[in-house]
Amino acid sequence: MSSKILKIHPADNVLVALSNLNAGEKLTLGHTTVQLVDDVPAKHKFVEKAMNVDDEITMYGVLVGKAMKPIPAGGAIGTHNVKHKSSNFSEKTETFQWQAPQVDKWKTKTFMGYHREDGQVGTANYWLVIPLVFCENRNVNMIREAFEEALGFSKPDVYKNYVSEMVRLYQAGKVDNINSLNFQQSTTEQASQIFKNIDGIKFLTHEGGCGGTRMDAEALCALLAGYIHNPNVAGATVLSLGCQNAQADILRDKLAKLNPAFTKPLIVLEQQKEGTEQELLANAIRETFLGLIKANQQQRKPASLNKLVVGLECGGSDGFSGISANPAIGHTSDLIAALGGISILSEFPELCGVEQELINRCVDDTTANRFVQLMRAYEKAAVAVGSGFDMNPSPGNIKDGLITDAMKSAGAAKKGGTSPVADVLDYGEYVKKPGLNLLCTPGNDVESTTALAGAGANIMLFTTGLGTPTGNPVAPVVKISSNTKLAEKMPDIIDIDAGQVISGEKTIEQVGEQILDFIIEVASGNVKTKATQLHQDDFIPWKRGVSL
Missing domain, CATH: 3.40.1400 (Ribose 5-phosphate Isomerase B; Chain: A,)
Structure with a gap:
């Protein structure tokens, strides 16, 4: 990986800035040299060749937008010159062949879980x-x-103690001391x-x-x-x-x-x-x-790794999410599938533009047709109230380089790895089949994680590029940062730093394997995730109106 720019897929006509780039810089990647005409912040993109109005933007090898005005070679793209456009999709058009990853290292490994009478195992x-x-x-x-x-389950109220100390200073006439009062974790005995x-x-x-x-x-x-x-x-x-x-x-x-x-x-x-x-x-x-x-x-007893049911989620995504954290947990998902476990990919509005790939990965026509039906119904409901999947990216997404829904979706779908789609579930349905499952939920972080646990996830992987303090009441949530800067800035919510992929220190596969090893420790009760430590018990049921 170049230290400054990245071309994600050979068919792409935009390049990603891995660090802040200045107008006038000449950048070479392979046989291509481009001189920038704009400053391009890290995580943002610029075009490789000049583009005319309505020319298509390709990223991750798929259509993610079109030019609204002429863009010179080396010009930065943003909402000012590019709008959402995605490919059409239809029924399953090809037979899918999957090369499963090597999992000998984990075949005999177990986690210490709670065995239920129905055969499920809790983490x-x-x-x-x-x-x-x-x-x-x-x-x-x-x-x-x-x-x-x-019963000893409450979190020590350190903020209440902080306020109590300020009250004490105020009552003692020491108001000037309040600004210098350091917040410290409570030592109150629980x-x-x-x-x-x-x-x-x-x-x-x-x-x-x-x-x-x-x-x-x-x-x-x-x-x-x-x-x-x-x-x-x-x-x-x-x-x-x-x-x-x-x-x-x-x-x-x-x-x-x-x-x-x-x-x-x-x-x-x-x-x-x-x-x-x-x-x-x-x-x-x-x-x-x-x-x-x-x-x-x-009590906890050994369980094979095929008893893991892993929810796949992203929130507060940035321009690096689809390059580092998302494909890393996608590789973890592939490892889980190869071991006979279950993974669940949700957030249907964030699969816009990559539908055909997922359709072709479905194990049979029935599964593919259900995905088509649910996607079309969801999009129709959004349009009926004057919205659409194109309105999904948040201001934070756009600010950090995800300027169209198709661009965001192409990176978000990387969470599902490369394995076959074993089943497609509507909201409120429960997983039954080993392998990758697609679950119809909104892109809203908490509505989606809420649904993942309701579908049977006994652990979740949650990627973020901006920092999202989301957890779940019953399923431990492992938080993975897309960039090292975030991991260093918000260490209280981040469990694993996938920014090592951006820096070139580790490959996507190495981080994916690191995540699986971490999952085993969390599932065994040996490690508490940051979300669990902070009592982040977010729960929002989805009312089947339109929520993006």
């Missing part, structure tokens, strides 16, 4: 407390207050953890369950059933008001479809039947405590 052991409707959020939070600190084999109690409040469409209620119940069924969950307490759209019977039906022989502890309490709030909460707390005693009896 953690959580108890859930869930409302079926937003009316019960207050009661869920009351249970949270009762349990977390007493209550010891009572249940040694339980990783925590997670409280999943939300704003749904009633007032929307019946489809919203069905989707919410399917999602919550997926969380309860997730192998990282030992059992659950569910609070229902009683009159809402998202009925307890719908939840039970969704659970029965996932596993007719469902045996996990499940406590369902309905406030309108229980009577007073005090009676509801007392019963919920008592039954939950008894459930925790049972869940604490489970």
